[in-house]
Amino acid sequence: MLKFDEQTQIANIQGALALRSEVEAIVDKVYAQGFDNIYYLGIGGTYASSMQAVTYMNGKSDLPVYVQHAAEYYTTGNRRLTKNSIVIVSSVTGTTQEVVKALEEMKEVGATVIGFIDTPDTALANLSDYVITYPAPGTEQLKFFMVADRLMKLNGEFEDYDVYYQELEQHLATGLIEVEKKAEAFGKEFAEKHRHDAMHYFIGAGNQWGAVYSYAMCYWEEQSWLRSKSIHAAEFLHGTLEIVDETTPVTVFLGEDEQRPLSERVAALLPRICANYTFIDTKDYPVKGISEKYRGRILSHLIMHCVTQRIDAYVEKLNCHPLDIRRYYRQFEY
Amino acid sequence: MLKFDEQTQIANIQGALALRSEVEAIVDKVYAQGFDNIYYLGIGGTYASSMQAVTYMNGKSDLPVYVQHAAEYYTTGNRRLTKNSIVIVSSVTGTTQEVVKALEEMKEVGATVIGFIDTPDTALANLSDYVITYPAPGTEQLKFFMVADRLMKLNGEFEDYDVYYQELEQHLATGLIEVEKKAEAFGKEFAEKHRHDAMHYFIGAGNQWGAVYSYAMCYWEEQSWLRSKSIHAAEFLHGTLEIVDETTPVTVFLGEDEQRPLSERVAALLPRICANYTFIDTKDYPVKGISEKYRGRILSHLIMHCVTQRIDAYVEKLNCHPLDIRRYYRQFEY
Numbered sequence: 001m002l003k004f005d006e007q008t009q010i011a012n013i014q015g016a017l018a019l020r021s022e023v024e025a026i027v028d029k030v031y032a033q034g035f036d037n038i039y040y041l042g043i044g045g046t047y048a049s050s051m052q053a054v055t056y057m058n059g060k061s062d063l064p065v066y067v068q069h070a071a072e073y074y075t076t077g078n079r080r081l082t083k084n085s086i087v088i089v090s091s092v093t094g095t096t097q098e099v100v101k102a103l104e105e106m107k108e109v110g111a112t113v114i115g116f117i118d119t120p121d122t123a124l125a126n127l128s129d130y131v132i133t134y135p136a137p138g139t140e141q142l143k144f145f146m147v148a149d150r151l152m153k154l155n156g157e158f159e160d161y162d163v164y165y166q167e168l169e170q171h172l173a174t175g176l177i178e179v180e181k182k183a184e185a186f187g188k189e190f191a192e193k194h195r196h197d198a199m200h201y202f203i204g205a206g207n208q209w210g211a212v213y214s215y216a217m218c219y220w221e222e223q224s225w226l227r228s229k230s231i232h233a234a235e236f237l238h239g240t241l242e243i244v245d246e247t248t249p250v251t252v253f254l255g256e257d258e259q260r261p262l263s264e265r266v267a268a269l270l271p272r273i274c275a276n277y278t279f280i281d282t283k284d285y286p287v288k289g290i291s292e293k294y295r296g297r298i299l300s301h302l303i304m305h306c307v308t309q310r311i312d313a314y315v316e317k318l319n320c321h322p323l324d325i326r327r328y329y330r331q332f333e334y
Numbered sequence: 335m336l337k338f339d340e341q342t343q344i345a346n347i348q349g350a351l352a353l354r355s356e357v358e359a360i361v362d363k364v365y366a367q368g369f370d371n372i373y374y375l376g377i378g379g380t381y382a383s384s385m386q387a388v389t390y391m392n393g394k395s396d397l398p399v400y401v402q403h404a405a406e407y408y409t410t411g412n413r414r415l416t417k418n419s420i421v422i423v424s425s426v427t428g429t430t431q432e433v434v435k436a437l438e439e440m441k442e443v444g445a446t447v448i449g450f451i452d453t454p455d456t457a458l459a460n461l462s463d464y465v466i467t468y469p470a471p472g473t474e475q476l477k478f479f480m481v482a483d484r485l486m487k488l489n490g491e492f493e494d495y496d497v498y499y500q501e502l503e504q505h506l507a508t509g510l511i512e513v514e515k516k517a518e519a520f521g522k523e524f525a526e527k528h529r530h531d532a533m534h535y536f537i538g539a540g541n542q543w544g545a546v547y548s549y550a551m552c553y554w555e556e557q558s559w560l561r562s563k564s565i566h567a568a569e570f571l572h573g574t575l576e577i578v579d580e581t582t583p584v585t586v587f588l589g590e591d592e593q594r595p596l597s598e599r600v601a602a603l604l605p606r607i608c609a610n611y612t613f614i615d616t617k618d619y620p621v622k623g624i625s626e627k628y629r630g631r632i633l634s635h636l637i638m639h640c641v642t643q644r645i646d647a648y649v650e651k652l653n654c655h656p657l658d659i660r661r662y663y664r665q666f667e668y
Contacts, residue, residue, distance in 0.1 A: 043568060043569070043572055044569060044572025044573055045572070045573075047569065047572075055406070055410060058406075058410050058411065058412055058413075059409075059410040059411045059413075061413065062413045062414065064414060066400075069566075069568065070568075071539075071567075071568030071593075071596055072389070072392075072539075072568070072593065075393075075539075075540070075592045075593045075595060075596060076389060076392050076393040076540065076591075076592045076593055077392065077393045077592070078392055079392075079393075079395065079396045080396065080398060098568060198532060198533075199532075199533055199561065205405075205406075205409070206409070206410065217569070217572070217573035217574060218572075218573050221573045221574050221576055221577045222572075222573035222574075222576045225576050225577055226577070227533065227577050229563045232403075233405075234377060234403065234404075234405030234406070234432060235377070235378060235381065235551070237663070237668075238377055238378025238379070238381075238551070238552075238556075238663075239378055239379075239551035239552050239555045239556035240551060240555050240556075241661075241662050241663065242555055242556045242559050242660060242661050242662060242663065243555045243559055243560070243561050244662075257410075258409045258410045258411070259405075259406065259409045259410055261409060262405055262409060265668065268668065269662075269668040272668070273661075273662060326576060327575075327576050327607075328575050328576060328578075328603075328607060329571070329572075329575065329576065334571075334599065334602060334603040334606070
């Protein structure tokens, strides 16, 4: 399989799950101190992960948890983010300039910052009150969700927290490897068919909304230099649908959380108005050892990432375009 | 001028502003009763207007005000929306099915609903505790902002509220007519140049984010059947920029609120990487009688709407495509 290192991927996931005792110690401490609001802070890809974590909690928790966009913070501000607020942030480089600016202001305000900062001794690491450093690709969501789960556990909203994490620790890493193997043929075929699309529409809802948002922007646009647009399934039906015809490339990400019906509605409509659609349904990917009731919690967006990773590997090869080069980002000042 | 009825447009704006005593009576009452959170509820175009109202308040107010997406509500839910919450909603038809479903559930919860419902005796009118009916195109944002302003006035955050509204009542309607006249030549030229674009990118921040979101989706996609993508100025720099080259059609909406610098940053970059960009800057459109300090509050997105209205009139004519026909929306069940 192309660009597939089974042992490293297993180790990455297992290692991320092993951060849990560290995460718990931090979350238990800030929870015990009391707080007014909780903010997942992000921009670009981390904004997408933040939306996923908050959507995840919205349906399950009474906790006041919100997404805060970094650049909106240092321009518009947010007067409900106070010295008693908790801020959760993630960064690979530790230097994302908008997040640095936002965190500097949040530290002035006095908020408590939990940072998953993969490069030590960077601006973002230094601005965080608690830093966890674990630089393994594809683990950001796991980290964000571990914080969310611990918060809900402490808030009396996740009774079987221990059972759940036991299942993840035993079965998640290997299960996702199996998903990726199963998705291999599909990924290759999809890449072959769509790698020259003039525009590709990605539709999703619930935790798949953050997934399509980041997939269209961080993978297709930024890494593959392919034009794409993400649209929330519910919003698609309020405008975007009118530009769809027989040949329009549209892909729906179907997940397994509460918003699945919104994507199913789009999936039911598409065959009547389009002949170039694809459905990627996480239900098609069983994961041994993870209870059915937990699939919507975490599995569906991790599964989707395994599937899209297969597409990207083939797009990179077939389009002769290394995914790590950038035309503009961090190439010069602007 | 094409599709331009000066007297009707003046009457519409003036009439919307005249709703203020009605709005004040309602807002004063619900404010006095006490509340935990305030939600602007929407989907599609009303979701965009909700984002504008909430972004407007975020920088100015301590009030706990949030956007609630209608379809996300009846799927994922929101446990912080309670019997003590205030919900603000707007609808032309009064029958938008996702909003009906959301409001039905919110009424079960017991929230108080203020509805700007333009068709009486409809589902949404009946679900609202307070209904204001004023069916004049282009007034939704004024209505949403009147509620916001009154809330901030009551919360001690808008001292010169009366002076501000005096200026609007005296100068807004005629001022916007002058803007539209001034934008006429530009609108025609832009339409001629871009009416066959395979894809057009619209970028904005602050109250111009809701503006580009709805312009790309509700006007270009839904009404003109033209492909377009909206992207927040800060997010554009985290992915989308990589697909821009010499020929990519990109338009930046520059407004006058706190997030203007985010769009200015994109506007400074674009000429270095693209030769097919347009900047629409509300600062180019003076409005007599409205103080400089108030322009960012309301003028900039109303001005932008006047400008885009000029584009749409010419796209409709030149593309021989009536803006009020739909391929799919409300044409059959799905």
